[in-house]
Amino acid sequence: MSRYLTPSKVALLCLISIYAEGVVPNSSAIHVLSFLVACLSPLDSEQNSPYKQWKTQYSVSIKELEAALFGHLSSIPGRSTWDLFLKKIWSIDSCDALEVFFSNVPDMLVKTREEQIRDRDNSLAPELGCMRLSRCSPLGAFVRRAQLEFTRLQFHDSVKLWKGFVKYRLPTYQAWARRNPSDEQTMVDMNLLELGLDTSSQLAQVAYGNIQDDTEDENYISTKDVERLLEFQIGELQRMGGRVPDGMKTRLERIITSGVTLPNLIHYLRFLDAWRAGDYPSSFDNLHRYFDYTMHSRERSSYQYALLNLAILQADFGCYREAVSAMQEAVSIARESHDMNCLNFCMSWLYHFGKAFPEQMKDVQNTGMLGNEKEGLAFLKAKAKETEMWSLLSTTLLSEAKLELQNGESLASSIENIVRASHLNVVKNLANSTGPQLLLQSALYARIGVTHLSWLNSEIFQECYASKAPFEDYLKSTFRSCHLLAQQGRFKEASTRMNQIPPEKLRSLKANQYWTFFSGILKLKRQVCRDDKVATDHLLSQLQAIHLPDNDVVALLNLLHVEFMIRQGNYTRALEIVEQTAQSIHRDNFDINCQVKLLCLKARILEKTAQPQRGFSLAMRAASIAHRSRLLPGLWEAICVLSGVLLSLQEFEAVIEMVESIMPQILETNDSELAARAHSLLVDANMGIAGKIWSKSQGQSTPVGKEYMNRALENLDYAYDQYEEIEDIKGQCEMMAKKATVMHLTGDLVLANDYAAKYLDLQKLGSTDR
Numbered sequence: 095m096s097r098y099l100t101p102s103k104v105a106l107l108c109l110i111s112i113y114a115e116g117v118v119p120n121s122s123a124i125h126v127l128s129f130l131v132a133c134l135s136p137l138d139s140e141q142n143s144p145y146k147q148w149k150t151q152y153s154v155s156i157k158e159l160e161a162a163l164f165g166h167l168s169s170i171p172g173r174s175t176w177d178l179f180l181k182k183i184w185s186i187d188s189c190d191a192l193e194v195f196f197s198n199v200p201d202m203l204v205k206t207r208e209e210q211i212r213d214r215d216n217s218l219a220p221e222l223g224c225m226r227l228s229r230c231s232p233l234g235a236f237v238r239r240a241q242l243e244f245t246r247l248q249f250h251d252s253v254k255l256w257k258g259f260v261k262y263r264l265p266t267y268q269a270w271a272r273r274n275p276s277d278e279q280t281m282v283d284m285n286l287l288e289l290g291l292d293t294s295s296q297l298a299q300v301a302y303g304n305i306q307d308d309t310e311d312e313n314y315i316s317t318k319d320v321e322r323l324l325e326f327q328i329g330e331l332q333r334m335g336g337r338v339p340d341g342m343k344t345r346l347e348r349i350i351t352s353g354v355t356l357p358n359l360i361h362y363l364r365f366l367d368a369w370r371a372g373d374y375p376s377s378f379d380n381l382h383r384y385f386d387y388t389m390h391s392r393e394r395s396s397y398q399y400a401l402l403n404l405a406i407l408q409a410d411f412g413c414y415r416e417a418v419s420a421m422q423e424a425v426s427i428a429r430e431s432h433d434m435n436c437l438n439f440c441m442s443w444l445y446h447f448g449k450a451f452p453e454q455m456k457d458v459q460n461t462g463m464l465g466n467e468k469e470g471l472a473f474l475k476a477k478a479k480e481t482e483m484w485s486l487l488s489t490t491l492l493s494e495a496k497l498e499l500q501n502g503e504s505l506a507s508s509i510e511n512i513v514r515a516s517h518l519n520v521v522k523n524l525a526n527s528t529g530p531q532l533l534l535q536s537a538l539y540a541r542i543g544v545t546h547l548s549w550l551n552s553e554i555f556q557e558c559y560a561s562k563a564p565f566e567d568y569l570k571s572t573f574r575s576c577h578l579l580a581q582q583g584r585f586k587e588a589s590t591r592m593n594q595i596p597p598e599k600l601r602s603l604k605a606n607q608y609w610t611f612f613s614g615i616l617k618l619k620r621q622v623c624r625d626d627k628v629a630t631d632h633l634l635s636q637l638q639a640i641h642l643p644d645n646d647v648v649a650l651l652n653l654l655h656v657e658f659m660i661r662q663g664n665y666t667r668a669l670e671i672v673e674q675t676a677q678s679i680h681r682d683n684f685d686i687n688c689q690v691k692l693l694c695l696k697a698r699i700l701e702k703t704a705q706p707q708r709g710f711s712l713a714m715r716a717a718s719i720a721h722r723s724r725l726l727p728g729l730w731e732a733i734c735v736l737s738g739v740l741l742s743l744q745e746f747e748a749v750i751e752m753v754e755s756i757m758p759q760i761l762e763t764n765d766s767e768l769a770a771r772a773h774s775l776l777v778d779a780n781m782g783i784a785g786k787i788w789s790k791s792q793g794q795s796t797p798v799g800k801e802y803m804n805r806a807l808e809n810l811d812y813a814y815d816q817y818e819e820i821e822d823i824k825g826q827c828e829m830m831a832k833k834a835t836v837m838h839l840t841g842d843l844v845l846a847n848d849y850a851a852k853y854l855d856l857q858k859l860g861s862t863d864r
Contacts, residue, residue: 097317098243099255101262102153104192106133107199107240108182109159110233112175114202116225122166122175127233129162134236153319156265180270183263187284189256199241203227203234257302317357320349324359328366335565337370337601338363358387365403372603374411381407398427398436402443409447410604414454418447434481438474442486445470445493450643471497484518488527491515492534499538502686502723508538529555529563533571540574541687543726545764549578565605569595573612581765583819585620592616611640611647615654622658623767623822630658649675649688656695661824665699672696690720690728694735701735706742713739730760731768737775746782749775770816770825773809777832780806807836827856 109130112118118126133154163176170178186195204226205213227234247255260282267281286298327338338346346360361384368376385400401424408417421440428437447454448470471494478487495511498504512535519528532555539548552575560568572595576588592613600606614637621629637651652675659668676692679685693716700709713736720729733756737749753775760772784802791799810833817825834849 097246099240099247100153100316100319101255101259102155103240103316104186104255104259105156105159105179105183105262106130106154107237108186109163109179110227110237111199111202112178112182113233114225114227117169117178118175119167119169122168125166126163126175131232134232153315156262160266177273180266181274183259183266184270184274186259189253189283191284192252192256192259196241196244199237199244202237203229260302315349321357321359324357324363328359328363331363331366331370335370335602335605336599338367339598343367358384361387369407369410370602370604374407377407398424398431398433398440401427402436402440406443414451418444418454421447434477435483438477438481438483438486441470441477442474442489445474450645484522485524485527488515488518488522488524489530491518492527492530495538496534499541500685500687502719502725505542505724512538525559525562529559529567529571532559533567533574536571536574540578541725541727543730543759543763545578545762549575552578565599565602566608569605569608569612573615576612576616578764580616580619581763581767581820583766583821585616585821588616589613607640607642611637611642614640615647615650618651618654620821622654622661623820625661625822625824627662634658646685646688649685653688653691653695660695660699660702665703669696669699672699686719686723687725687728690716690723690725690732693719694728694731697735697739701739701742704742706739709739710736710743726759727763727765727768730756730763730772734760734768734771734775737779741775741778741782744782746779746786749779750783753779766816766819767822770813770820770822773813773816774825774829776809777806777813777829780809781832781836803836803840807833810836823856823859827853830856 109126113123113126113130159179160176163179164174166175168175168178186192206229227237229235229238244252264281282298282302286292286295289297291297327342330336331338346363361380365377365380365384368374368380381400381403385397385403401420405417405420405424408414408420421444425437425440425444428434428440471490474490475487475494478484478490491511492515495508495515498508498511512531515527515531518524519531532551536548536551536555539545539551552571555563555571556568556575560571572591576591579585579588579591592609595609600609614633618630618633618637621633634651634655642648652671656668656671656675659665659671672692672695675688679688693712697709697712697716700706700712713732717729717732717736720726720732733752737753740749740752753772757772760769763769780802784799784806787796787799787802810829814826814829814833817829830849830853834846834853837843837846837849
């Protein structure tokens with residue numbers, strides 16, 4: 095097929111000729127022109143067009159033309175614009191008539207200056223009263239391009255175009271014949287009518303084949319259409335991630351086998367699809383093939399982009415040293431060629447790569463290319479403003495806010511950067527950057543203990559911006575909301591939400607790994623709460639085999655592992671994991687939240703191993719860091735750990751005062767495990783004070799002692815309810831055992847026996863569930 099012309103473009107040319115004849119009234123002209131511009135303009139400029147269905151197709155069908163033109167009146171009484179269009183396309187009744195039509199196409203355009211001078215020299219009067227298209231207008235440019243491409247066609251290509259046009263207009267034959275009964279009617283070619291032959295004759299079969307076959311023929315696609323189709327697919331893959339849909343793959347295979355001259359972009363599309371699928375040999379091969387072809391036509395101008403793609407691919411492949419080397423060379427060439435867009439992207443990639451893999455960036459930092467983190471962000475902000483790359487500026491502001499949160503710096507400054515990014519997203523209509531902004535806002539609210547706002551931001555992101563954000567961000571937002579549900583014990587609801595993600599979205603290897611890891615984390619958290627050793631060991635071995643380049647989720651897995659070891663009483667192994675995780679934290683990807691949690695876990699281990707003095711200093715340090723960083727859930731956890739240490743030192747009054755002062759804030763975090771621990775601490779503290787009173791009164795019951803015991807019983811019920819929410823069998827058993835002990839101390843042996851029986855039932859239930 096041709097490089098540009100298709101039957102649909104011939105039909106659009108016929109519509110333009112009708113408009114140029116002046117038979118389209120003003121009432122219909124705007125609609126016709128809007129339709130033409132929507133069909134002829136580039137894909138990325140059609141976002142505000144009323145014909146958005148064009149974005150999913152490579153040519154306009156005859157049904158779409160009928161839908162656009164039917165019902166719009168023309169200047170000829172009794173005839174609509176659709177009727178005139180039918181008459182026009184059916185007036186081209188042979189291949190020779192198609193040649194004549196294209197030879198008359200230049201008559202629709204304003205004459206050039208040379209033609210006007212020639213007409214004046216030949217004493218020809220200028221034509222008046224007829225409409226001419228400006229040669230530089232969108233319609234005029236299309237007409238000139240179509241006429242030029244037709245003159246370049248070989249004879250067999252023009253015959254193919256004619257056959258395609260015959261088949262393209264065939265569905266409208268009955269409508270045209272009904273509206274024009276006096277005209278000589280032929281479905282295919284006027285020459286067949288003159289010879290007295292129909293479409294079933296041998297000559298017609300040799301020339302046109304089975305013209306009424308409804309099967310779709312990919313031969314009627316131009317190279318330009320394929321290029322636009324590939325550009326759209328590549329844009330979607332780069333913006334959203336994922337892979338090429340199976341239906342599109344089938345369509346592309348049919349196009350390839352049809353003999354259409356394919357643009358170089360097909361190799362880049364195959365590279366993206368193979369890369370997402372984890373087929374690295376094929377992705378390398380297609381990437382090199384694409385840029386080998388591109389370099390022949392564009393020379394060195396695209397070399398930096400080849401290196402940029404190669405570096406990203408090497409990083410996903412795990413070859414970090416090669417990725418950094420390729421990116422450094424891309425930076426050098428972008429600087430030489432003054433390609434600021436490429437340079438800014440490379441510098442942004444290097445910054446985020448350095449945050450994920452700080453050990454691999456030593457050589458780059460030694461050269462002084464990036465400076466420290468804040469200098470790199472300042473450079474990116476300045477260059478993004480200079481080049482008006484608003485999306486990069488928004489991303490840089492969010493990166494700066496995230497850096498301040500991780501380092502425990504000013505919370506006000508972090509919020510200021512998020513607000514500035516939000517303002518930029520709204521003013522510049524950056525829908526793609528709004529998703530990451532809401533994701534960071536959700537994390538910020540979770541860090542300051544406002545869990546309901548964290549949940550709300552995740553919901554807004556998933557409802558309003560999921561379709562315009564990278565799928566990886568959508569997956570992380572879904573996991574964050576599921577993690578909040580799991581903290582409240584709503585494990586089934588969290589699992590249902592994760593499973594609602596369509597399987598076709600997970601065809602990318604990286605997306606599938608993230609989904610598998612996140613789903614496994616939620617299941618692991620549930621099994622840790624249920625104290626199921628077999629299921630937990632199985633899940634841990636599977637999750638540890640998935641190596642994700644995300645320090646946050648890896649740290650979360652280690653923290654759950656430590657929690658499980660503490661529950662099993664294996665304090666030596668738990669302490670080893672804490673030390674290993676602390677040593678693996680690099681100062682360049684350091685997160686204050688992880689440090690606080692590790693300090694709290696280590697303090698708990700020391701407190702349970704009869705070393706409360708060492709645990710006291712660690713808990714105080716964790717509380718101090720969390721308070722300074724405004725990391726409120728970490729602060730409440732540190733205070734609870736500190737209270738546990740003070741319980742070991744028999745400081746019961748201090749424990750009650752501390753825990754009761756933060757209990758409302760703990761309940762606001764919607765963390766059932768933390769709330770259960772806090773209530774359990776109050777139980778032990780109240781019983782401790784009651785025990786002191788009982789010993790002072792020499793074993794005599796006193797009203798004050800009974801009051802403290804009643805408080806302990808009240809908090810026992812609260813703690814039991816919270817443990818029941820998260821299916822923590824061990825916690826429920828502990829509360830039942832404490833309740834039975836309290837009943838025994840108060841002399842109510844019947845209730846004590848009942849609670850002891852319930853304790854045994856819970857133990858039996860826990861062993862049955864496994």
